[in-house]
Amino acid sequence: MAAIVKSAREAFATGKTLPMSFRRKQLEGLLRMYDEGKQEIMDALKQDLRKTTFEGTLYEIEILKTDVKGILRNLKDWTKEEQLPFNALSFTDNASVHKDPLGVVLILGTWNYPFVMALQPLAGAIAAGNCAVIKPSEVSANSSATIARLLPRYLDKDCYKVFEGDVTATITLLEEKFDYIFATGSVAVGRSVMAAAAKHLTPVTLELGGKSPTYIDDSVNMERTVKRILWGKLINLGQTCIAPDYVLISKARQQEFLDVASKVLAEYYGDNWQKNPDLTRIINERHFNRLKKVLDATKGRVAIGGQTDQKDLWISPTIIVDVDPATDSTMEDEIFGPILPIVNVESPEAAIKFIRNRPKPLALYIFSENSDLIEKFKTKTSSGGLCVNDCVVHTGYVGLPFGGVGTSGMGNYHGKYTVDTFCHKKAVLQRGISAVSEKLGDSRYPPYTNGKIKL
Ligand code: NAD
Numbered sequence: 001m002a003a004i005v006k007s008a009r010e011a012f013a014t015g016k017t018l019p020m021s022f023r024r025k026q027l028e029g030l031l032r033m034y035d036e037g038k039q040e041i042m043d044a045l046k047q048d049l050r051k052t053t054f055e056g057t058l059y060e061i062e063i064l065k066t067d068v069k070g071i072l073r074n075l076k077d078w079t080k081e082e083q084l085p086f087n088a089l090s091f092t093d094n095a096s097v098h099k100d101p102l103g104v105v106l107i108l109g110t111w112n113y114p115f116v117m118a119l120q121p122l123a124g125a126i127a128a129g130n131c132a133v134i135k136p137s138e139v140s141a142n143s144s145a146t147i148a149r150l151l152p153r154y155l156d157k158d159c160y161k162v163f164e165g166d167v168t169a170t171i172t173l174l175e176e177k178f179d180y181i182f183a184t185g186s187v188a189v190g191r192s193v194m195a196a197a198a199k200h201l202t203p204v205t206l207e208l209g210g211k212s213p214t215y216i217d218d219s220v221n222m223e224r225t226v227k228r229i230l231w232g233k234l235i236n237l238g239q240t241c242i243a244p245d246y247v248l249i250s251k252a253r254q255q256e257f258l259d260v261a262s263k264v265l266a267e268y269y270g271d272n273w274q275k276n277p278d279l280t281r282i283i284n285e286r287h288f289n290r291l292k293k294v295l296d297a298t299k300g301r302v303a304i305g306g307q308t309d310q311k312d313l314w315i316s317p318t319i320i321v322d323v324d325p326a327t328d329s330t331m332e333d334e335i336f337g338p339i340l341p342i343v344n345v346e347s348p349e350a351a352i353k354f355i356r357n358r359p360k361p362l363a364l365y366i367f368s369e370n371s372d373l374i375e376k377f378k379t380k381t382s383s384g385g386l387c388v389n390d391c392v393v394h395t396g397y398v399g400l401p402f403g404g405v406g407t408s409g410m411g412n413y414h415g416k417y418t419v420d421t422f423c424h425k426k427a428v429l430q431r432g433i434s435a436v437s438e439k440l441g442d443s444r445y446p447p448y449t450n451g452k453i454k455l
Helices: 002-013 020-036 038-049 053-079 114-127 141-154 167-173 187-200 222-238 251-269 285-297 348-356 371-380 416-421 435-444
Strands: 094-101 104-108 131-135 160-162 180-184 204-207 213-216 246-249 301-304 318-321 339-344 363-367 385-388 423-430
Touching: 002 104, 002 131, 002 160, 020 038, 020 053, 020 114, 020 141, 038 053, 038 114, 038 141, 053 114, 053 222, 053 416, 104 114, 114 131, 114 141, 114 180, 114 416, 131 167, 141 160, 180 187, 187 204, 213 222, 213 348, 222 251, 222 339, 222 363, 246 251, 246 348, 251 301, 251 318, 251 339, 285 339, 348 371, 363 371, 371 385, 416 423
Parallel strands: 104 131, 104 180, 131 160, 180 204, 213 246, 213 363, 246 339, 318 339, 363 385
Antiparallel strands: 094 423, 301 318
16 A cells, blocks of 8 residues: 555656646546446446446446546636736735645545546546545445556556555555545545544545435425435435435325325336336445344334345335434434435424434435525525435536535535645745835834834
8 A cells, every 4th residue: 555655656746747738638538438438337337236327327427527528628727827916016926826736645435326436536636636546435346346447548557546445454545644535435434534634634525425304395396396306316226425315394295295206106117116127226235234224123104115125135215204303213324225204394494493403414405486485495504515496416517516514524526626626726926026016015124113104
């Protein structure tokens, strides 16, 4: 590990990552990798998660390609030195913000979107002129091996290195000194990374998780609302950091939600969901058992679904009602699977209070046609992102930052925000040396006579 980091550091010291031509070539390499390596990527996603080609194409490859293309289009603009405007007192100076790369950065990815989580941050790190060590998640082992195999074919081998390893190896890797750590994972991973980073005072971005609430106001069209929520909940079989975790709705509209949900699920997946090829699988037995435990322990009523099959790592789309938010197993930790508990709230104000009393979520969803109410949620709640009348889609919306707040994370990325993350904004002031400039500044010199300043 030390050797890997040392060699990346030596590569950075040569200055080869600085020219725009080099950065551009690496980013173009990433794009070629996504095109030429698409089949290998799809195969790995199938082996790890039984992910469909549709989801793999749209939610891994296309997300990555769109992001790199945006960075390439704006590379010069996003990395250029920003000149401060002149004013009457500073006309002899030259003040600017210079965007320095940080050095050697570490990127830790997760298993749920194994390519996006490891490689989307990398594009920004490259654009900002850094070297990087990429550590994909060992949980999605085939995807990790594919990244390790493909990346050196398309990127500079000295500057960009893939490290594969389990949790113990990652903890050891974190003992090395990096110039920045960008980590995606659970809140527990965030704590471990931040503690390790503190030893070297290394700055971090933490992209973490938590329970993302979804409030449905009485004003909505239920058909459209349920379609959007179930889509967002069930892509990747619920293993999405910003999947709607639970629904807050009035008791009066709950039955309508369930009726529409049964209809929509039949439209989406027919009558044998387990056999439907559009649904992914739970990543492994550990996560299957975790979810099964949540299901077995719930005191709520399973209104839809509830079937499990350990051999097939299958948990069916499941909706649970009559949930006591204070005690139910479904309301303890982030679900990260296809189980959707429903909690009844009497009013929008009660929903806001409910959300404010819990850790700040990564995403918050409101379905409402009432603009005053939407405004109220916007100003009275805090979350990484807020998406109104849809879910999950804000993460792929070009131009928006993505990141958490509170326990759901710190820092953000995507497009320009990733490039900013991996730059140090260095204040550069070049003072004038002319007689005029000396005259403008000479009142600071001793002796401190009263005439020089009004006390
Ligand atoms: P994981 O097990 O793949 O771990 C993530 C990375 O952290 C891996 O590279 C792993 O090797 C490393 N790791 C694991 N334990 C560690 C430890 N103790 N110390 C240091 N490193 C360690 O993924 P996970 O944690 O199961 O990921 C799921 C979580 O990630 C969910 O909470 C989900 O919401 C969150 N997530 C967040 C985002 C986001 O963008 N905010 C995206 C995807 C997933």
